[in-house]
Amino acid sequence: MAINDLSKDLAPIASITMADVVEVKLREYLKKKSFLPGDALPKELELAEALGVSRNVLREALSRLRMLGMIETKKKRGMVLARPDILGTFERVLDPLIIDKETLQDIFELRLVLEMGLADLIYIRKTDKDIAELESIAKKEVNLDNSFRIKNEIAFHGKLYEMSGNDTLKRFQIMLLPIFDYVVTLEKKPTRGKINHMDLVQILKTGSKADFKKGMEAHLKPHFDRLK
16 A cells, blocks of 8 residues: 555644643633633642643643733732733734735735724714814825825724724724734825715714714725725
8 A cells, every 4th residue: 555545544643742731631621610810720739730740741831821811820829810811912923024915915804894893883982072083183184195194094093993992992903003004005006985084074973873884885995996
């Protein structure tokens, strides 16, 4: 039998370390016992004995959970389950200089989709003060050079995320700024939709949520058209 045929029938065995096994076991234990953020974990020695591994192996597995923001050490309490920082790892690698063009485009498209869905939250939480600040940003956009236009574009859309009142969305938007800046600067000529920022402000003042969704669609249409 040919070696090539044999390799198709028998997949290579995955290389797995004891720390890998312990990490999985710890995750399963936390879920099985329904640990909540702030709950104290057993001591290292107790965990190592229960798992039948050395403390060095256990510590390597625990360090991985710490890096993911799943556990932390509290003074006088020891290890506790943390409130996971779901965007922490993403933040560390979201740099346009180290991301390939296809991924940059994917992330830019993700931002477009997010902005199309902001209306629901904005119309629940918008205030007159928010709209006044948004209008102030939009009024600065007359006859701007390209670099200033990008700065104001970021400021305007950043304010929309802020108006959503959702902390995760706001943080995600801040993380996406370098991507937005990078992709927009690659445009040969500025892309503008039929609905501009001042039009969107006016809709927020007097229009409905459905009107704003249609306005955002028209505003972002040049970007969506570029994807075809």
